[in-house]
Amino acid sequence: xxxxxxxxxxxxxxxxxxxxxxxxxxxxxxxxxxxxxxxxxxxxxxxxxxxxxxxxxxxxxxxxxxxxxxxxxxxxxxxxxxxxxxxxxxxxxxxxxxxxxxxxxxxxxxxxxxxxxxxxxxxxxxxxxxxxxxxxxxxxxxxxxxxxxxxxxxxxxxxxxxxxxxxxxxxxxxxxxxxxxxxxxxxxxxxxxxxxxxxxxxxxxxxxxxxxxxxxxxxxxxxxxxxxxxxxxxxxxxxxxxxxxxxxxxxxxxxxxxxxxxxxxxxxxxxxxxxxxxxxxxxxxxxxxxxxxxxxxxxxxxxxxxxxxxxxxxxxxxxxxxxxxxxxxxxxxxxxxxxxxxxxxxxxxxxxxxx
Numbered sequence: 001x002x003x004x005x006x007x008x009x010x011x012x013x014x015x016x017x018x019x020x021x022x023x024x025x026x027x028x029x030x031x032x033x034x035x036x037x038x039x040x041x042x043x044x045x046x047x048x049x050x051x052x053x054x055x056x057x058x059x060x061x062x063x064x065x066x067x068x069x070x071x072x073x074x075x076x077x078x079x080x081x082x083x084x085x086x087x088x089x090x091x092x093x094x095x096x097x098x099x100x101x102x103x104x105x106x107x108x109x110x111x112x113x114x115x116x117x118x119x120x121x122x123x124x125x126x127x128x129x130x131x132x133x134x135x136x137x138x139x140x141x142x143x144x145x146x147x148x149x150x151x152x153x154x155x156x157x158x159x160x161x162x163x164x165x166x167x168x169x170x171x172x173x174x175x176x177x178x179x180x181x182x183x184x185x186x187x188x189x190x191x192x193x194x195x196x197x198x199x200x201x202x203x204x205x206x207x208x209x210x211x212x213x214x215x216x217x218x219x220x221x222x223x224x225x226x227x228x229x230x231x232x233x234x235x236x237x238x239x240x241x242x243x244x245x246x247x248x249x250x251x252x253x254x255x256x257x258x259x260x261x262x263x264x265x266x267x268x269x270x271x272x273x274x275x276x277x278x279x280x281x282x283x284x285x286x287x288x289x290x291x292x293x294x295x296x297x298x299x300x301x302x303x304x305x306x307x308x309x310x311x312x313x314x315x316x317x318x319x320x321x322x323x324x325x326x327x328x329x330x331x332x333x334x335x336x337x338x339x340x341x342x343x344x345x346x347x348x349x350x351x352x353x354x355x
Contacts, residue, residue, distance in 0.1 A: 023314050023321065031317050036161025038320060042204055043162075044169050061167045068159070191331055198327040205291040206241040212287060213237050213279055217250060220275045224268060226254060227261055236276075240283070242300050247283075251276040302326060 023030065043064055050060035165172070180188050214237015221229030236250025254272050262268040306326035310318035340346050 020314075023317065031320075032157040033161055034317055034320050035158045037165055038203075039158070039162035040165035040169055041199075042207065043166055045200075045204070047166055047169070057167060057170070061163060064166065065159075065163055191335060194331045194335075195324075195328050198331060199324060202241075202327065203323060205288075208291050209283060209287045210237045210240045210246075213240050213246065213283060216279060216282075217254075217275065221254060221272065224271050224275070226258055226272055228257060229254075232257065236279075242303065245300075247276050247280050302330065 046064060047057065047060040050063065051057060055063070177185075177189070214233050216233070217236045218230045218233025221233055226232070232250055232254045235253065236246045238246070239249055240246030251273070254276065255269070258269045258272040262272075303323070303326060306322040307319055310322035310325065312318075314321075
């Protein structure tokens with residue numbers, strides 16, 4: 001005899017509470033394992049495709065691991081040092097850019113920025129604040145990450161966990177399927193398929209879009225000659241998963257830097273602006289429709305809310321699990337709405353007579 005709905009809801013509520021409590025209490029410890037699981041989930045379709053091409057699961061996992069190591073080594077040798085240096089240089093030159101911006105406004109709008117103007121005082125202190133706080137923020141972030149997570153743990157445990165999970169992914173899914181309650185197995189499987197489709201479209205699709213656009217922005221801006229082009233491209237690509245926000249932030253930052261660097265050279269400034277216009281056209285018409293699809297089920301506002309709430313409550317680990325949890329809640333909410341619309345509570349007596 002199946003358990004009453006009230007008891008089922010009680011048990012599932014207890015399970016959710018235990019999950020959140022563990023996430024809050026052991027977030028820092030769980031981070032390498034959450035990262036490893038995310039990497040394994042991201043790469044599982046690649047391993048499945050290699051298996052369909054004739055490789056065993058072990059061979060496919062080994063090939064993916066070798067390629068991942070090569071990419072990591074190239075990033076560590078070529079990209080990461082340059083990215084760090086440009087970020088520090090951008091922080092250091094912020095006061096100079098603030099003074100140039102103040103001089104520009106003073107020359108063209110003298111009534112706006114007199115000596116006692118609040119706007120002028122704010123602009124003059126903005127660059128100094130960025131210089132003093134920016135370097136401090138970077139150093140604090142790096143030191144806190146090193147002390148809490150331990151760089152060795154991230155560099156060793158995360159790859160090991162991701163390799164083992166990728167190797168056993170299909171077996172783990174089959175074992176979980178065996179443990180599903182028999183009365184609700186079909187419904188849970190359908191919900192799991194919907195959640196997986198949403199996550200696959202968003203995480204794998206948007207992750208690929210972010211990587212492609214970030215690489216394009218970085219190399220295109222550096223080819224134009226824009227200083228700090230790698231940093232701008234990295235920032236623009238990183239926040240591309242929120243529609244239009246990546247291009248808005250990256251474009252504003254790039255055009256602002258281009259105005260300081262290329263003032264009077266309107267061709268170069270136009271090329272910088274054109275890079276983001278082309279990026280948005282390619283993203284909207286090619287990348288997002290092909291890699292993400294038209295129906296992801298994660299509204300940008302809902303995504304920002306989930307990231308903010310989980311990040312504030314559980315830290316960096318909370319931000320990592322925010323997207324899967326938001327996707328699951330969205331799928332379950334849509335399922336609940338469909339169930340409600342087919343119930344007598346929604347249809348009333350008229351619906352009963354139709355049946």
